[in-house]
Amino acid sequence: MFKKVLVVEDLDSIGYGISIMLKQELGVQEVVLSQYCGDAYLKYIKSVHDQTPYDLLITDLSFNEDHRIEKIANGKQFINKIRGLGYRTPIIVFSVEEKPTAVKKMVQTHDISGYVVKSRNGLRYLREAVESIYEGDKYLSPQVSNINTKKELFEIEDYDVMLLSHLSNGLTQEEIARIFNQSDISPCSLSSIEKRINRLKDELKAKNTIQLVANAKDLGLI
Known part of the structure; x- marks a missing residue:
């Protein structure tokens, strides 16, 4: 022992x-x-x-x-x-x-x-x-005990974590697009970021960005 x-x-x-x-x-x-x-x-x-x-x-x-x-x-x-x-x-x-x-x-x-x-x-x-x-x-x-077999709600990617983190810090979509572009993070277009946020809202059942960030924190994503 x-x-x-x-x-x-x-x-x-x-x-x-x-x-x-x-x-x-x-x-x-x-x-x-x-x-x-x-x-x-x-x-x-x-x-x-x-x-x-x-x-x-x-x-x-x-x-x-x-x-x-x-x-x-x-x-x-x-x-x-x-x-x-x-x-x-x-x-x-x-x-x-x-x-x-x-x-x-x-x-x-x-x-x-x-x-x-x-x-x-x-x-x-x-x-x-x-x-x-x-x-x-x-x-x-x-x-x-079933976390390795249970199907997750969706597979979160590093890109999503970065996006959610920036949103939690109060950055706008335009500001995030500029940061991603400067850091060579793809996709970095404003339209792509907007689509990704909307997808995250659907997956996390959030009506707005504030609720999206709150739900992400509750799930331990950020």
């Missing part, structure tokens, strides 16, 4: 529950809790430098803001920092987020070993995830 696990969770009760489960039910020797992603990142880097690295990371995605200004504000940024440095430590996401599109994107683009939805049986599924990953497998809790 894993010997050293870092748990990144801002709620005391949940973090404590995870720690007890890991120690008492799975026999993990050392569990370190961190309520802030920035602190967790420093702990992780120190463990690597001290040649006593963590065997497993368990992190939430959303963290409540308080008086501290955090450079690493959420679990996704924390994972990006770890993966950006080339570290391949197994990571389990333990989150309330269960939208298929958002979960699939997280698993595919962040090299996640397991994804467990916080729920009534969340700790049981988390235990199953730890056991499966220790054996070399990947794990998805039942709520999201």
Whole structure:
């Protein structure tokens, strides 16, 4: 079984529950809790430098803001920092987020070993995830286990993500067309961008651009 696990969770009760489960039910020797992603990142880097690295990371995605200004504000940024440095430590996401599109994107683009939805049986599924990953497998809790077989609403492309991101920043279609043209991003004509936005409105069931951006954020597309 894993010997050293870092748990990144801002709620005391949940973090404590995870720690007890890991120690008492799975026999993990050392569990370190961190309520802030920035602190967790420093702990992780120190463990690597001290040649006593963590065997497993368990992190939430959303963290409540308080008086501290955090450079690493959420679990996704924390994972990006770890993966950006080339570290391949197994990571389990333990989150309330269960939208298929958002979960699939997280698993595919962040090299996640397991994804467990916080729920009534969340700790049981988390235990199953730890056991499966220790054996070399990947794990998805039942709520999201069908993300690789379920037909998605549509296949989002990088072009769509860039377009939605620019819209979320308040840019007009004319401004986006100029940026795409200057960056050699195709298609970049105003008519093509307008057609693409209308397609996204239909797919995401949005009546206007504001609702389109809001729906895209809800789905975790941007």
